[in-house]
Amino acid sequence: MSWLPKWEGTSESPGDLQKLDVDSQTRHMALSSLFMEVLMMMNNATIPTAEFLRGSVRTWIGQKVHGLVVLPLLTAACQSLASVRHMAETTEACITAYFKEGSLNQSLGWGPILVSLQVPELTIEEFLQECLSLGSYLTLYVYLLQCLNSKQTLRNEMEVLLVLSKWLEQVYPRSVQEEAKLFLWWHQVLQLSLIQTEQNDSVLTASVVRILLMLQSRQSLLAEERLSSGILGAIGFGRKSPLSNRFRVAARSMAAFLSVQVPAEDQIRLKPGSELCLTLKAQQALSALESLPSSKQYVEYQDQISQAAQFIKHPGHCLQDGKNFLALLVNRLYPEVHYLDNIR
Structure with missing residues (x-):
């Protein structure tokens, strides 16, 4: 062994x-x-x-x-x-x-x-x-x-990335015991996506962009206070989310980060710049994140939210820093969960 x-x-x-x-x-x-x-x-x-x-x-x-x-x-x-x-x-x-x-x-x-x-x-x-x-x-x-x-090949890694993206579209944690496990999946998506973009292949990069946009959409969904499924969910009266406040902070933070780094279906920030040009979607995602402490249930996470927002708005950060950002969130929000130690 x-x-x-x-x-x-x-x-x-x-x-x-x-x-x-x-x-x-x-x-x-x-x-x-x-x-x-x-x-x-x-x-x-x-x-x-x-x-x-x-x-x-x-x-x-x-x-x-x-x-x-x-x-x-x-x-x-x-x-x-x-x-x-x-x-x-x-x-x-x-x-x-x-x-x-x-x-x-x-x-x-x-x-x-x-x-x-x-x-x-x-x-x-x-x-x-x-x-x-x-x-x-x-x-x-x-x-x-x-x-x-x-099988350590680029093709196999892309196939795994596609499988993982398919799974992410299907799952919704049913409890706080399940929620943090998704961070391992998010980390793997970021890692495999970066490997594919390094090939300078427009077809592969386009696939990666679609996957990251899907992930950002799912993270935004997971960050909602109420479930959006069913008739009541469609009009904003769905059941309360079974996920914790700290998970929603992490999900909203990652969604905001990806909205900045993948601003459109044909754009992706793989290199840092001197300034950020935020799309309306990115501005709204950042605003939603920064406004969380105005609700008393998120007051205890005010420092973590502020740190996350500063990281996202730093022009020197790009998609390459996604794993570091996720590690920051895991360290600040889930220090006691040991199966996450390999992505800290």
């Missing part, structure tokens, strides 16, 4: 190091087999019993499992659960547990998860759709990273 920590500077001989690696793999497989036996009980149980077991497993993972112990359980869930829904729920619970505070060797990061998530190819499409409907966004993020690692 390539993600295992390096033992440089220790007294072990090369033979000892190899034994440690083999021992770790053996332990992983042994624990995975044990977990598989337990999880397979859900496959043959009656529906009420299976649902009870499903709830019990998720509670157990959430309360008792953490750190590297999660890895064999993650592998077992992929290899033993017949229900794709149960698989998608369990993998998400495992990844969430892996990143609990104080439970992770930070130097390992996402590597162990990428190795341990092994979704059967026969069920992959159904699995991905189930993840989308359940809000298993961390699992989908891991899948995307696996796709990127499997």
Whole structure:
């Protein structure tokens, strides 16, 4: 397993190091087999019993499992659960547990998860759709990273970017527990978009612009106080958004940033300038962001909003600074969420 920590500077001989690696793999497989036996009980149980077991497993993972112990359980869930829904729920619970505070060797990061998530190819499409409907966004993020690692070509990266953009058009987090996961997706969009624009290909750049405009539109939608779906939503009387105020600050900030950096369907700011020429859309987005503290529910985020607005209005910033801006928002608004540490 390539993600295992390096033992440089220790007294072990090369033979000892190899034994440690083999021992770790053996332990992983042994624990995975044990977990598989337990999880397979859900496959043959009656529906009420299976649902009870499903709830019990998720509670157990959430309360008792953490750190590297999660890895064999993650592998077992992929290899033993017949229900794709149960698989998608369990993998998400495992990844969430892996990143609990104080439970992770930070130097390992996402590597162990990428190795341990092994979704059967026969069920992959159904699995991905189930993840989308359940809000298993961390699992989908891991899948995307696996796709990127499997074939490191510009064409593959563009295909992943297109898949991710399609997903972003479909999803709306159902709770505050799901919302921050989207930052990983936004970061990936920014990163892959920049790679494509570096090719100086007008067709690729046009595709990137469309994707970024879509992302900006979705972020604006997520920043709204009320849901816009349904008849009542269409006239401004939709249900209250299930998302937190701090997420709406982040979403509105990113939407304003992109409205400045991608001002039109045929324009994109890839280099900084001496001044900004803001479109009406960008002016409105910035105004909406800066006016948030006038509402008492956003007063506590006044400093973060001010810092975000200053960053956006700085002419020395361009699309290349998008990842840094997202990192700024994550650091100021979500310091406790450890699965975001790799994009800080």
